[in-house]
Amino acid sequence: MIQPRPRTIPEATVARLAVYLRVLSALADAGRSTVASGELAAAAGVNPAGLRKDLSHLGPCGVRGVGYEVATLRDRISGVLGVERSRACVLVGIGNLGSALADYAGFGSRGFEFVGLFDAAPARIGQRIGGLTVRPIDELEDVVTATQASIGVITTPAEVAQSVCDRLADAGVRSILNFAPVTLAAPDGVDVRKVDLSVELQVLAFVGQQRLVGEPA
Amino acid sequence: MIQPRPRTIPEATVARLAVYLRVLSALADAGRSTVASGELAAAAGVNPAGLRKDLSHLGPCGVRGVGYEVATLRDRISGVLGVERSRACVLVGIGNLGSALADYAGFGSRGFEFVGLFDAAPARIGQRIGGLTVRPIDELEDVVTATQASIGVITTPAEVAQSVCDRLADAGVRSILNFAPVTLAAPDGVDVRKVDLSVELQVLAFVGQQRLVGEPA
DNA sequence: AACCGCTTGTGAACGCAGGAACAAAGTCGC
């Protein structure tokens, strides 16, 4: 399976492809067979021209004058994003947020499978969430090794996030999604991505108040 | 209180300011009095020059040859972000994720106060989370009006997110943070910001697999 | 009092993402 296309896809495009994929799945379930870029862009909340440019990274996959075939495009994006391959993930920190992620059915249909839930609190160990049992943090390395998990999710308190990150990296995890409100340092070859819920809220509030000042109309 | 500075601050800068604020608070708690841009940038995970440019939007607030005074800079950023003003927020959808947000103490210290938790499921109504009682969704409009809440957070299932968004907007909420995996439409004047956890995971996985292909070393 | 080292703040160049406009291509109607 050769790849004659430019092998790099911008990160912003990848994020939008995931959104398109969700919309296309909904359209397919609704029985739609084709869709034009304008409609798809409206459903995804983006500009039609930008959408077509995003799709052009996958090579030609539409029919001029008609639009895109829903099922075909969905499968094409699935293939590029690697949805059909199952990826083993471990999740550390089973508080409310960790429970929410472990319980979220949406991950399974996107190729992500949690193979281990870990926490340090004895009270949480043994809980069953989303078909898995919470295990003590000491077993982290063993599980990562045994399952070849490549993705780790950190939903611990900030104080222990760095040590968890170090242990994940040492155990061989190459991609880490961090929800703890700290900036993590990781060795080269390990990609850390941060999601900070309070920062999102802060930005939202700021643009809101700035709009009031800018447009006192 | 005049503002001779350019009154627009880039959104990307605002997001980083929130991160700097957190780091500065930690430094202040640790007893540090001054900090240089290099150290602060390392702690925040950004480029030193970019950090200085970000701070330049607030006007001069450092001392050349020395660095930044921790407490002063912290207070300056707090003022710009409006942390000290309390903002009333409502949260709709008290599942695992909603509970995690309602329970997260970090919001209170950033100027965000939840004044209403809502859910449609009778089983959840009456639960107490983070000092508040979950109320039926029917009371949403009344609470928003009474508290003048300006921020709404949606953590409902995707199917009902749009209707909740409509009701929030009608009730007068101007800023909405959406965690449901759908793209919401809102009238002009209402700012919707989306956080999609599965998209984050998807992007993380993609760059991880792309790195393997790109650098087979 | 003058020098030196350190750090900030800013100006310029680079690269990238986003938007608009246009040509290619395929389908539908006559």
Add this chain to the structure above:
DNA sequence: GCGACTTTGTTCCTGCGTTCACAAGCGGTT
């Protein structure tokens, strides 16, 4: 069979964000 319409794929351009590099300024030292 031919023309016109629709929609894609691409190209150009504009603006923003990021990075590098340097001048300005302050404290400490002699």
